[in-house]
Amino acid sequence: MLNEKLLEILSHEGVVAIVSCSNGDAHVVNTWNSYVVATEDGRLLIPAAGMRRTQKNIEQNNKIKVTLGSKEVMGHMYMGAGFLIEGTAKFLEEGSDFDMMKEKFSFLSRVLEITVISAKQTI
Template sequence: MNEKIENILNHEGVFSVVAKGEDFPHIVNTWNSFVIFKDNNLFIPVGGMEIMEEILENENRVIVVIGTRELEGLHGMGIGVKIIGKAEIFQDIEEYEVMKNKFEWARAVMKIEILEAYQTT
């Protein structure tokens, strides 16, 4: 599945992270091109995401949904993958410096450890 994830991230599409909010799921979005995939982890620049950060302090399980129309999927053009992972937000890891150099607005980086991944489309 790692190769499919890498291929999707090399094409533009929406990258969505869903966490368990107190009363309702909470979601944040970014673009595939903003994400770094390294050592079975996803790294996302964090600009705002204050509510997401609060949620992750109590419950760090997340669902990530990625996709692109540019690649062949299960039933024609368009591929999607659902990822189950554990997320944390950092300011003191190497990947934060990479993100800060690329996106001056980044105040931190979200690291998502991939636990499971499934192709959905």
């Protein structure tokens, strides 16, 4: 699910937008490409220190959308590539993935785990 272009984008810095929604109200929070860890089985792990409203939304509706990109990666026609990722999400507060992420990002209190359903290159 996570193709080489998406993984290349994650190796360059860029902004990530995470969109959750509940009760008809969308909420957007940002992080950085360098904070996103792709697992071998195609999940995305993101450290969370805040993201409290995102967590509340996910407890009611676990569907999530994420956009990410980098101007340093060749896109469809020019430099600059980005993806729209859709999936389901949950927050981890323990376990091996939590422990691995806590070693990398000591500031986190939870880990946002995204199970990718689709990843479409948009630019």
